[in-house]
Structure formats: C-alpha cells, structure tokens
Amino acid sequence: MYKPGVIINQPGFCLPSLIGYDILYYMENIFTPENYELFVKLFIALVLGMIIGIERVLAHKTAGMRTYAMVSMGAALFVIIGNLVGEKLTGFSSFDPLRMASQIVVGIGFLGAGMIVFQESRLIGLTTASGLWVAAGIGMASGFGLYNLAVITTILAIFIFTVLWIVEQWIKKIPIRKIGENK
Numbered sequence: 001m002y003k004p005g006v007i008i009n010q011p012g013f014c015l016p017s018l019i020g021y022d023i024l025y026y027m028e029n030i031f032t033p034e035n036y037e038l039f040v041k042l043f044i045a046l047v048l049g050m051i052i053g054i055e056r057v058l059a060h061k062t063a064g065m066r067t068y069a070m071v072s073m074g075a076a077l078f079v080i081i082g083n084l085v086g087e088k089l090t091g092f093s094s095f096d097p098l099r100m101a102s103q104i105v106v107g108i109g110f111l112g113a114g115m116i117v118f119q120e121s122r123l124i125g126l127t128t129a130s131g132l133w134v135a136a137g138i139g140m141a142s143g144f145g146l147y148n149l150a151v152i153t154t155i156l157a158i159f160i161f162t163v164l165w166i167v168e169q170w171i172k173k174i175p176i177r178k179i180g181e182n183k
Contacts, residue, residue, distance in 0.1 A: 037145075038080055045076035045142035048154040049135045055161050056131065063115065063128050071111070071132050072139035075104050079143025101140050108136040131157065 049072025053065030082100030112129030134157050141150035 041076050041080060041142050041145065042073055044147060044150060045139040046073040048072055048138050048142065048150055051154055052131060052135055052138075052157050052161070055158055056128070059161065059165075061128050062125070063132060068132065068135045071108065072135045072142070075108070075136040075139030076143035077139075078104050079140050083143075097144075101144075104136055104140060105133075108133050127161075131161065 046069050050065050050069040052072075053063070053068030056068065057064040078100055079097060082097035086097055112132050115125040115129045115132070117124050134153065138150045138153050138157075141147075141153065
C-alpha cells in the first residue's frame with residue numbers, strides 16, 4: 001500500500017506530492033468498494049440520459065446525446081452530494097436531501113427556459129426543454145438509487161418522443177371542421 005507524503009523517485013519516474021496528497025494515494029482511495037455505488041449511480045444516470053439524447057440526435061434536435069447525458073448525470077451528482085453532505089457533515093442521516101433536489105428542478109427550469117424560443121409565430125424548443133427536465137428527474141432518481149424508476153421513465157420518455165410524435169403527426173392530418181359546418 002502506498003503511504004501519503006512519500007515522493008516516488010525511481011529512474012524515469014518522479015511523482016511529487018500534490019497539495020499534501022500524493023496522487024497514487026488519492027487514486028487508491030477513490031476506487032474503493034464504498035465508492036462503487038456512487039460510480040454506479042452516476043454511470044446509470046449518464047447512460048439513461050445518453051439514450052434519450054440519441055433519440056434527440058436522430059430527430060435532428062439542438063440538444064443531443066451529450067446535453068441529455070450531462071443534465072442527467074449532473075442531477076445525479078447533486079443528489080449524491082446532498083446525501084453525502086447530509087450524512088458526513090451533519091452526523092445524522094435525517095438530513096433533507098430533497099432541498100438539493102428541489103433546486104435541481106429550479107435550475108433545469110432556467111436551462112429549459114433558455115431553450116424555448118418564439119420563431120415565426122411558432123413556439124420552438126418546448127419539447128426539448130421538457131425532455132431536459134425529465135432527464136434531470138431521471139438523474140435524480142439514479143442519484144437516490146431508484147434505478148427501476150429511472151429506467152421506466154427513460155422508456156416512457158422514448159415512447160413520448162417517438163410513438164406520440166407519430167400519433168401527433170397523424171392527428172395533424174385530420175381535417176378540422178368548424179362548429180355548425182356541414183360535411
């Protein structure tokens with residue numbers, strides 16, 4: 001096991017201490033069984049967000065795979081931070097991580113608002129904004145360890161983006177009659 005504070009100095013290899021922590025010691029302590037669950041939560045959020053983003057790329061939308069993956073993983077990260085801070089700094093697990101989660105919803109609301117534009121008397125970007133909002137929810141579910149909910153929500157989001165889009169296009173083709181108008 002590597003000991004902190006020791007400088008590795010071998011022929012062709014020199015690794016000085018970095019702000020009091022040796023890099024090898026830090027890396028050895030980051031990949032521990034206790035941290036595996038954190039990595040799993042972040043990875044699941046990333047993959048599920050990426051899946052939604054792939055559909056958006058195929059639909060030629062502005063926010064794509066990277067955006068959805070980052071929003072989902074970022075939301076999971078903030079939930080994890082809220083849980084860790086609550087457990088480690090306050091000394092008890094009754095800390096309310098939902099405060100952090102509620103701020104995620106607000107922050108994504110601002111991000112989504114920036115994506116909605118009014119162009120040529122049409123509202124554009126509303127579905128993308130709501131998709132990012134759902135991606136944040138998926139990330140939050142992953143961050144809380146609610147993997148089944150995250151996966152089911154991802155499936156439903158893909159359903160909405162694909163199947164309901166087809167249904168919507170079909171409905172738009174139906175001629176609309178005014179009240180009192182004869183056939």
